[in-house]
Amino acid sequence: MVIDDTQILPPGPETVPERGRPLTTVLGLGRAGGRVTRALAALPSTAPLKLGAADTDADNLAECTGVQTLLLGEDWTGRAGCGGDIAVGERAAGGSADRLAAFMRGADRLFIVAGLGGGTGSGACRVAARLVRDMQLPAFFVLTLPFSFEGNWRRTQADAALGELRSLVDVAVPVPNDLLFSVLPADTPAAKAFAEADRVLAEGIAGLACLMSAEPLIALDFARFRAALREHPVLCGIGVGRGRGPERWRRALEGVFEAPLSGGRKAFEKADGAIVALIGGPDLAMGEVQTCLQEFQRACRPSARILAGAAADASFGDAVLLAAIHFTSTAPKTTPADPGEDLQARPTPSGKHPQRGGRRRRSTASASELQGELPLQERTLGMFAGCPPTTYRGDNLDIPTFQRRGIILDTGD
Template sequence: MTAPAHAAPVEGNVSARPLTSSVKDEVTDKEEGKKRPLVATFKDGKPWITVMGLGGAGSNAVNNMIASQLEGVEFVVANTDCQALGRSLAPSKITLGKDITKGLGAGSKPELGKRSAEQQKTEIEQMLKGSNMLFITGGMGGGTCTGAAPVVASVARELNILTVGVVSTPFRSEGPNRTRLANAGVKELAKYVDTLIVVPNQNLLALADKSTTMLDAFRYADDVLLEGVKGVTDLIVRPGLINLDFADIKTILSNAGRAIMGSGVSSEEARARKAAEQALVNPLLGDLPTESAHGLLVTIRGGEDMTLFEVDEIMEIIRNRVHDEANIIFGTCYDQSLDGSVYVSIIVSGIQTDVISPPIRGAHVPLQERTDRGELGTKAKPDEVGKPAEGLFSRFFSL
């Protein structure tokens, strides 16, 4: 961790990847129990972060991030369905299984998704070369993401890229077969990613009412990826008094297994305390299990009016919830759109669980009621893009 450090945001998406420097580190491979090199190649002194969306759900999540004008990230989508691929806003696209599915999709057959990704393995490798960190996102239970995600993750592992999987699981109404396929896909993906992020679609129903549209519900789910990636990139590319380097990110996320993340934002009196307390409670999954966590990565964002005492108060609240052996790394950064507000996000890593879709604890509170109470975010206006809404999935999500 370095303080102070000032870095300019990375601008736009770059197709070429000129590399200016590289450093090597080692992490322990969770499967083989041996050291593996983790190569970090940097462009202009900044780590290269890639988000790859797989299948229709992954493409939608990437479109949401592009519309939000996220800085410092390269976007890639890959699909077996050429028609769906054509609707993507991503500058880089990969057609999977050109000779297998003929561009017509995987037909909810993961084995076709796997074979299709393996056929394009060289293309995937070329697309990922030079990346320091990769987010893989998509919906489990269908054909493309379920089969292709482990293949992409294995390629990333061979390239020594820090990899985070962000995947959703099906609604119960989609049937036991789709749930079985999703669970199998999640378990297979977990073998290759450093950190696994699971968003159970079923949990959305407990926060929805009869008037909640499908678009609104899935937009909240897409914000899981947006806020997760933004929480990491802001620590690296935004100027602040306490900046983190890429080695700090690796310390918490390398071979971390399952994790949970929460975030909170407040502009009210005692805003620091309220933001920290919000970040420690996830309305979908309950309290963050900080007591048993192996590591915590804390991001504190605010305007230039954010004080040292507020940062100290936030960290004291979080430290009081963590056991003495936990590794806590935090950073602060400035965000002009947050003048008057304080934003806190926490990644709790090293959670030991085999649960794919945990039960929701707490009372049913419809999305509309939460919106009326000001607990849910609304679609950002053009001049508000990048400003976190004080709401459901912009505040809380499971990883």
């Protein structure tokens, strides 16, 4: 089990200002993003949050009550959405880039939520990524990937957009919608399933925002997120649980495993790593934190990389919130070449003892039965001994060329 608590990390643009509480801004792009921000508005939040939703479709925005709305690209799309065309979405967002930038400015931390695969979400994300980079804001891009049943085209678009965004942004948390099926029963009405997903995402974001703006007991900052999630391309699941009363952390932990977008306990067991944060009231004890995190560790793989954070927020009273993000690498795993079963060549059979496979019996053949030996080829490194070799297609080029090619030289007398 590896818990990354004392890693030395490259510096990131992370500062916690001295004045007041840091401001977390959440911007939802597209219809999915808008719904999540609406769910956030409905949550009783403790950290100062600035919420906004941006979309090309005016009707979607009208549904987003309780948040500031931005209509993108009025002149391009005529308030009717971009019809699933990423290029149109990007152009629309590009046209309103200064309004988006004005909204994002002043944030200490930025969460951008979008559903990939459609038009506005994917397109506006690119513009947002650029703005975030220019303003050097620490930003988390929480992205949802469409259900498998939504069709190949949407999935392909989403994967392409994700691939591009991964290289553009600091922290990307991609969550496949398919995870919903792993926890919710199959007869859940679709609307309820989507609403649950929105709620979990909203709670997850709220939890993380809280963690980073509250008084940290175990610090978990932006740079660590970035280090953990950037190593390999990953897919994530988010789980949030709450608890109150005795053994509240256990209740919260169960809540995490039962959360719709977490993939269940199995997903945590299979994950390559996890980021877990526990937030409680002023009476949150270190012992409690320790037990909770140990229990969480036990639920994960022994070799999983776990980043833990904890914070105490006065407004939590006697409740605790446990938010966990697990990530699994989607990079193709390289396996070392299999050398094969029988490494030893069979000795030449003689009349006296037929030998089967060199492994079981050590050859006691006499000299006449052994094959003629070739002179051992010298592999001399000369002055390159002890230096990192120059390798090319499996060859060590530091070894003299004539030696590697087995060329016998006439070196005179």
